[in-house]
Amino acid sequence: MTCRAVITGVGHYLPERVVTNSEFEARLDTTDEWIRTRSGIERRHFAAENETTSDLATHAARAALADAGRAPDDIDAIVLATSTPDLTFPSAATMVQSALGMTRGFAFDVQAVCAGFVYALANANALIVSGQASRVLVLGAETFSRIMDWSDRSTCVLFGDGAGAVVLEAQEGQGTSDDRGILSTDLHSDGRYRDLLYVDGGVSTRNTGHLRMQGNQVFRHAVEKLAATAEAALDKAGLSSSDVDWVVPHQANIRIIKGTAKKMGLSMNNVVVTVQDHGNTSAASIPLALSVGRARGQIKPGDLLVSEAIGGGLAWGAVVLRW
Structure with missing residues (x-):
């Protein structure tokens, strides 16, 4: 048997706040058509002034726990992917732990920007397979609206806030690709490309900073690296693109999503797309898409999913799982 x-x-x-593309037209040299054409984004959500990343994550966590029929103290660990934590420390994960009333286990953050949820799933999977935890709450949550340069039309129209969560539980499988659960992971990073996507400030620079991105270069790297990591993860699981029921990608840009699907030889009919409604929510985008895709009736028990993401670092990776 295999765990x-x-x-x-x-x-x-x-x-609660929904921001349509038209809101940007009054203060930026941009239009709804320009944003839709280049990104596929029609609207996004922004956190209220008093809402923090851990607040968003806590709401998503409660929803996932309710869906799993679990109480907070049934959970052994919380792994939260974010690049926009409430504070420098402690981790946003421990804040969620406290807000849930969880009095046992452990919690920590993972920071891999838009690839964060893939990294968090890989870490949670390792905790379960190694026997260090039986149930792990895995979260992706962001308030990217806090780090936008509102004069930069090439970036500020792309991002939104939100959170998603899954409950992972240890179950026995046969050790084949027919098993439910995470079948393989594939992670990469290359710090040589740091300047393509970054925030120009931080604690040690004593400057909060704003997000900066070389969009054309990120696009060039994204399609190639996302398709390659997805195919590598599938190969590790003894599978191929033809076995995939759903690609649930990082929701950054519809052109990247389409380009990656094409490179993998997959139809867009096999891709869960939410970017039009949420924008790029960084580490939150994949769990958001998983939750919405399941609610739409797209993702069903037994379906084979591959999720891939790329973010600042550059950091990228993929997870193959059976729902």
């Missing part, structure tokens, strides 16, 4: 980390619950949370 597998199986998703038993999923949930998400979006802030």
